[in-house]
Amino acid sequence: MAPVYFTPGPAQLYPTVAQHLQNGLDKQVFSLSHRSQAFKDLYRKADEGLRALFNLPQGYAIYFTGSATEIWERSLQNLTAQSSFHLVNGSFSKKYLSHAQWLGRQAQAVQVPFGEGFDIDALAVPQEAELLAITQNETSSGVCMPVQDIHALRTYFPEPLLSVDMVSGAPYAALDFSKVDMAFFSVQKGFGLPAGLGVWLVNERCREKAAQLEGQQYTGGHYSIASLQEQYTQFQTPCTPNVLGIYLLAHVVEDLLAKSIAVIRQETEAKALKLYSFLEESALFSPFVQKPQHRSPTVVVANVEGRPAAEVITALKTQGLVVGSGYGAFKDRQIRIANFPAVSEADVDQLLIALKKL
Numbered sequence: 053m054a055p056v057y058f059t060p061g062p063a064q065l066y067p068t069v070a071q072h073l074q075n076g077l078d079k080q081v082f083s084l085s086h087r088s089q090a091f092k093d094l095y096r097k098a099d100e101g102l103r104a105l106f107n108l109p110q111g112y113a114i115y116f117t118g119s120a121t122e123i124w125e126r127s128l129q130n131l132t133a134q135s136s137f138h139l140v141n142g143s144f145s146k147k148y149l150s151h152a153q154w155l156g157r158q159a160q161a162v163q164v165p166f167g168e169g170f171d172i173d174a175l176a177v178p179q180e181a182e183l184l185a186i187t188q189n190e191t192s193s194g195v196c197m198p199v200q201d202i203h204a205l206r207t208y209f210p211e212p213l214l215s216v217d218m219v220s221g222a223p224y225a226a227l228d229f230s231k232v233d234m235a236f237f238s239v240q241k242g243f244g245l246p247a248g249l250g251v252w253l254v255n256e257r258c259r260e261k262a263a264q265l266e267g268q269q270y271t272g273g274h275y276s277i278a279s280l281q282e283q284y285t286q287f288q289t290p291c292t293p294n295v296l297g298i299y300l301l302a303h304v305v306e307d308l309l310a311k312s313i314a315v316i317r318q319e320t321e322a323k324a325l326k327l328y329s330f331l332e333e334s335a336l337f338s339p340f341v342q343k344p345q346h347r348s349p350t351v352v353v354a355n356v357e358g359r360p361a362a363e364v365i366t367a368l369k370t371q372g373l374v375v376g377s378g379y380g381a382f383k384d385r386q387i388r389i390a391n392f393p394a395v396s397e398a399d400v401d402q403l404l405i406a407l408k409k410l
């Protein structure tokens with residue numbers, strides 16, 4: 053039996069990926085010119101699928117990049133001249149902040165300890181912030197920001213552009229895109245695809261701001277919003293894109309829609325409930341995130357008590373169950389379990405049986 057990957061990225065591939073890959077090879081899709089009508093049709097298919105999956109309002113554009121990391125940089129280059137504000141509660145939100153600092157922006161942040169979320173009602177965002185950057189799901193600590201909190205940010209702080217890193221929360225997170233300005237993800241986490249493709253969802257407010265700044269500063273050149281948008285209106289890309297990634301994404305999104313996003317959300321919550329209930333009762337493990345409302349349904353982080361986490365990881369691996377290690381300083385004390393759509397309830401049950409025997 054092939055192992056099951058509960059790692060939070062790269063992650064278990066969605067079960068239909070192998071068949072789609074073979075079909076793509078059979079149809080010689082990966083030799084197609086990216087200027088051909090067939091490619092435009094593929095981009096359109098991905099676009100329509102993602103619009104339906106996320107219930108995207110009119111006016112949103114969907115651009116493809118190389119990674120989510122690239123979108124951190126491009127969003128700051130295109131959408132800020134001076135300042136950004138970041139909610140930092142782990143390694144990924146901190147990296148978004150670092151990109152702003154590298155670009156010389158006056159980047160400010162509110163930071164809470166690893167494993168904690170934010171009290172939205174107590175938040176203050178400086179007037180001058182052009183972009184408010186949040187991480188919907190901190191893959192490093194297993195803390196998620198409830199979507200209602202993200203929506204409330206728009207009410208509290210209507211001015212700054214609201215940018216949502218949803219890399220390890222998509223497609224589960226039921227974000228109302230009319231209450232944010234941009235969001236992004238890469239495909240090797242919740243979509244269960246091979247790495248190497250970033251997806252950037254961008255509304256008109258962002259395009260207006262980018263147009264104001266165009267010509268005044270470096271915007272990322274070929275991957276400026278202006279350039280991406282110009283190409284997008286023809287379902288084209290500024291350079292040869294990851295056709296393999298786009299092809300697999302278009303087809304897996306079709307599969308997710310056939311199953312229905314509501315069912316995927318229910319299944320995610322049911323599996324998360326099983327995992328957290330186990331952690332709460334276990335003597336060997338405990339949930340790292342204390343506040344239940346901040347516990348991520350998609351990336352479950354557990355403390356390992358009384359023995360090195362590496363022992364647990366190795367023991368599981370010999371049974372064909374691959375879980376992630378703790379992040380950074382927590383490597384020796386924690387494990388991370390991805391609960392993405394590619395992981396079935398039967399997979400989770402099998403993992404729970406193995407965890408109980410440890």
Ligand SMILES: *Cc1c(COP(=O)(O)O)cnc(C)c1O
Nearest residue numbers: 119120121144189191219220238
């Ligand atoms: C993995 C991850 C990223 C980075 O994605 P890349 O595809 O490696 O650029 C960014 N944000 C979050 C929350 C992530 O989990």
